[in-house]
Amino acid sequence: MHILSAAQTHELDQATIEEQGIPSVELMERAAGAFAEWFARHFTPHAAGETLVLCGPGNNGGDGLAVARLLYQAGYAMRVALLPADKQSADWQHNRRRLPKAVPVAEISAESLPHIMPGAVVIDALFGTGLTRPLAGLPATVVAHLNTAAARVVAVDIPSGLFADAPQPADSIIVRAQHTVSFGLPKLAFLLPQNAAFVGQWHLKEIGLSPHFLANAATDWHYTDAATVAGALPPRPKFSHKGTFGHALLLAGSRGKMGAAVLSAGACLRGGVGLLTAHIPGCGYDIFQISQPEAMCLTDTQADFISELPELKPYQAVGIGPGLGQEAASLEVLRQLLKAADKPLEKTGQPLPLVIDADALNLLGSHRELLKLLPENTVLTPHPKEFERLTEPARDDYHRLELLRDFAIQYRCLVVLKGAYTCLATPTGELHFNSTGNAGMATGGSGDVLTGLLLALRAHAQIPAFEAVRLGVYAHGRAGDLGAAQTGQVGLVAGDIVRHIGPALSEV
Ligand SMILES: NC(=O)C1=CN([C@@H]2O[C@H](COP(=O)(O)OP(=O)(O)OC[C@H]3O[C@@H](n4cnc5c(N)ncnc54)[C@H](OP(=O)(O)O)[C@@H]3O)[C@@H](O)[C@H]2O)[C@H](O)CC1
Numbered sequence: 001m002h003i004l005s006a007a008q009t010h011e012l013d014q015a016t017i018e019e020q021g022i023p024s025v026e027l028m029e030r031a032a033g034a035f036a037e038w039f040a041r042h043f044t045p046h047a048a049g050e051t052l053v054l055c056g057p058g059n060n061g062g063d064g065l066a067v068a069r070l071l072y073q074a075g076y077a078m079r080v081a082l083l084p085a086d087k088q089s090a091d092w093q094h095n096r097r098r099l100p101k102a103v104p105v106a107e108i109s110a111e112s113l114p115h116i117m118p119g120a121v122v123i124d125a126l127f128g129t130g131l132t133r134p135l136a137g138l139p140a141t142v143v144a145h146l147n148t149a150a151a152r153v154v155a156v157d158i159p160s161g162l163f164a165d166a167p168q169p170a171d172s173i174i175v176r177a178q179h180t181v182s183f184g185l186p187k188l189a190f191l192l193p194q195n196a197a198f199v200g201q202w203h204l205k206e207i208g209l210s211p212h213f214l215a216n217a218a219t220d221w222h223y224t225d226a227a228t229v230a231g232a233l234p235p236r237p238k239f240s241h242k243g244t245f246g247h248a249l250l251l252a253g254s255r256g257k258m259g260a261a262v263l264s265a266g267a268c269l270r271g272g273v274g275l276l277t278a279h280i281p282g283c284g285y286d287i288f289q290i291s292q293p294e295a296m297c298l299t300d301t302q303a304d305f306i307s308e309l310p311e312l313k314p315y316q317a318v319g320i321g322p323g324l325g326q327e328a329a330s331l332e333v334l335r336q337l338l339k340a341a342d343k344p345l346e347k348t349g350q351p352l353p354l355v356i357d358a359d360a361l362n363l364l365g366s367h368r369e370l371l372k373l374l375p376e377n378t379v380l381t382p383h384p385k386e387f388e389r390l391t392e393p394a395r396d397d398y399h400r401l402e403l404l405r406d407f408a409i410q411y412r413c414l415v416v417l418k419g420a421y422t423c424l425a426t427p428t429g430e431l432h433f434n435s436t437g438n439a440g441m442a443t444g445g446s447g448d449v450l451t452g453l454l455l456a457l458r459a460h461a462q463i464p465a466f467e468a469v470r471l472g473v474y475a476h477g478r479a480g481d482l483g484a485a486q487t488g489q490v491g492l493v494a495g496d497i498v499r500h501i502g503p504a505l506s507e508v
């Protein structure tokens with residue numbers, strides 16, 4: 001699914017109206033209808049009590065007026081407060097006329113701000129995607145008043161005061177909504193941690209926007225959902241054998257961190273790899289062989305860390321990092337691996353696929369001269385702190401996305417920035433935000449599981465690099481969601497994610 005800029009969203013509206021030959025108020029009616037339907041499923045008229053709709057002068061306010069009418073007709077007690085303006089949009093005026101006389105309407109002024117009881121339900125329709133500057137003056141006063149009222153706020157399309165697609169001053173006055181009911185496509189702002197307190201839970205409503213425009217819109221921002229990855233995993237042919245799905249090598253573990261190697265290996269096996277060999281320090285032999293009998297195991301001459309790179313010929317992909325530690329000898333192994341992997345393989349003509357995680361990323365961060373050795377399409381899976389070590393501290397979430405994109409382009413690699421809405425950056429500068437996963441996955445070992453799964457998918461000869469990573473990120477999150485459905489988010493551990501990789505992959 002695409003993510004569009006505010007300007008493109010406006011073009012999308014126009015394209016829909018022209019293509020479908022409908023008046024623009026019809027599109028507003030669809031949006032208001034979708035909002036009212038969501039509202040009615042979340043609040044009974046009794047639970048909502050007297051509901052206040054705050055309306056601005058544009059089409060977001062027009063949506064609010066239409067919502068007030070529809071909810072009034074559905075039996076809700078409604079009142080409306082209008083922000084004064086020199087000019088209101090045509091569709092606003094249309095819906096102002098259609099508002100039943102029985103709904104009380106007040107004009108807002110600094111002296112008469114709407115009275116809001118604690119716990120009251122308020123629908124925020126002040127500003128939407130047409131916001132052109134941070135709120136100031138009366139609009140800012142109204143929003144600050146709303147934010148201190150301890151109301152239950154549901155935003156129409158986007159919380160008022162929030163830019164849909166761009167950074168804004170840190171002290172901007174923005175509605176703090178519990179829910180945001182948005183139309184058509186997710187807004188970039190919803191996917192950034194810095195906006196979570198404004199957006200609350202967001203819900204997407206289909207309003208029949210032009211599929212033709214959506215398919216052809218030029219954007220570097222994408223949202224990976226179930227439809228995106230459907231069919232990405234080729235069916236296993238009847239006459240396949242274990243060689244068909246690749247032989248992966250995992251370099252992982254050190255004393256006290258063998259669990260990372262075990263979890264990562266488990267995920268790789270559940271990710272459908274044909275064969276897995278793990279190269280681990282001597283101390284981990286019994287632990288690893290007992291807990292992962294399906295994998296083969298090579299032990300390093302060092303007991304506590306990895307100091308040797310095995311012969312790479314047998315392998316179709318290599319993962320390095322989980323539980324690795326940062327010994328000087330392990331750094332040398334990483335250096336040798338990067339050099340060896342950069343030669344094109346006989347079979348594919350491509351460099352050996354690599355997945356680099358955890359301490360291997362930290363080693364890259366502390367020895368940045370190694371970055372230029374990264375073979376094309378290498379997969380890096382940093383969390384924001386690890387990413388910062390590879391680049392620089394980000395000013396805000398938008399700046400971090402900029403750094404991420406630049407890094408992926410400069411080093412021609414696939415960078416998976418982990419977090420809620422994990423973001424995959426590609427060498428061509430696209431950003432793909434993931435839709436699956438939950439806060440239960442913020443637990444030790446979760447990243448090791450992702451590395452193992454990505455390793456399995458990169459070893460698969462029939463899945464191109466980018467598709468493999470996008471699929472792996474999606475399936476990892478989905479496995480976490482399936483796991484949390486059983487354990488709850490609090491009780492979820494990384495092993496639960498491993499156990500649900502199979503079901504997650506069979507869904508796609
Ligand atoms: N496809 C869809 O998503 C649909 C969306 N709909 C709804 O329409 C809004 C977008 O409506 P639009 O009229 O473009 O914009 P807004 O309602 O957000 O606001 C525009 C007015 O607000 C003024 N403005 C902008 N910034 C400020 C500010 N900081 N302070 C005060 N006033 C501001 C602006 O005037 P200017 O001064 O900038 O000229 C406009 O008067 C979308 O979010 C949806 O809710 C459709 O209903 C259906 C399809």
Ligand SMILES: [K+]
Pocket residue numbers: 060124125126127128155156157158159160
């Ligand atoms: K709004």
